[in-house]
Amino acid sequence: MAEVNIYEGAIDKGLEGVVACTTAVSFIVGNTLIYRGYTIEDLAANSTFEEVTYLLWNGRMPSKSELESFTAELNKNMTLDPAYVSVLKTLPTNVHPMAWLRSAVSLMSHWDTDANDNSHEANMRKAVRLTAKMGSIVTAFEAIRNKREILTPQAGKSIAWNFMYMLKGTEPEADIVKLFDTCLILHADHELNCSAFATRVTTSSLSDLHSAVVSAIGALKGSLHGGANEQVMVMLAKIGTIEKAQQFVKDALDAKEKVMGIGHRVYKDGDPRAAILRKFSEQLTKKMGKPELYQISALIDDTMQKEKGLMPNVDFYSATVYHAMGIPTDIFTPIFAVSRIAGWIAHANEQYEKNRIYRPRGKWQGKENLTWKSAEQR
Secondary structure, eight states, X not given: OOOOOTTTTOOOGGGTTOOOOOOSSEEEETTEEEETTEXXXXXXXXXXXXXXXXXXXXXXXXXXXXXXXXXXXHHHTOSOOHHHHHHHTTSOOSSOHHHHHHHHHHHHGGGOTTTTOOSHHHXXXXXXXXXXXXXXXXXXXXXXXXXXXXXXXOTTOOHHHHHHHHHHSSOOOHHHHHHHHHHHHHHSOOSSOHHHHHHHHHHHXXXXXXHHHHHHHHHHTSTTTTTHHHHHHHHHHHHOSHHHHHHHHHHHHHTTOOOTTBOOSSOSSOOHHHHHHHHHHHHHHHHTTOHHHHHHHHHHHHHHHHHHOOOBOHHHHHHHHHHHTTOOGGGHHHHHHHHHHHHHHHHHHHHHHTOOOOOOOOXXXXXXXXXXXXXXXX
């Protein structure tokens, strides 16, 4: 009987084109991103992050009373336990914020009475606590490393409002809160991206929700995933002026170097989130008195489209948007986690519901038929 070659036609290169699971959380059709049946443009224009989180977790929009109850539950769970904060203050802050966040979320499980309960009810309680506290943890890091008081989230305020308040210590402007809330919606989920896949892989072993989220944070930390927006800001600072932007792109193309924030594995006709953020970038950089940041970005964007047919992804314009909001550059990626926690949990819950442990095969390219010899004979 002929041996079956299970590797025939095997795809390498980052599993490109491989369908790993079925999902009803979010999906990309052409250049349209859909959350549970709603386009990202529709949600960005009309919804709130809390409402979108409910949608992602429950598969439907909440009624008015359900949304009020859900929002109140999130607000009630934003405050960090004082004993937990005491431990956070012992963590060194001379590390990348994502490394600190990874440790902080792992530690959080020690204060969660449901940590080892994988029932759906317990997971939903943990989901609320994780989502509510993520912004509080990120802003606590910023306060601790700057030797400032960690502020208590305000009752009756949204995740977006409280994040900006706890980050800066002053009441945020309403228009900034609205734009930031929209940014959270745009980043909430994105089909089977690297961190969502990491979430599902860890969940598939029937590990706990905190472990799945820590896996996701580790994946998000990388410069090719969540860390790209931080690298965009570094790139813009390196370019410096509008006059140098076009030459920068030419030099990068000649050297076959990657331009951060440009191009996407799935979108070929443009990332719809980037189109929304481009408008925000123009508006906010003008407001802060640094319109050249948008102008440099737009020039890079237009040149890359013209020369290579490549278009920006969500990270490209989110960099200048967050910068214009006065957010430190190394906090950009942790903000991604504040938002994407909603999607990670939706994927974890879906994986728990119809689970089979992930266990792919690797295509062997190593040596064979070697025989052990003693050290003296080698």
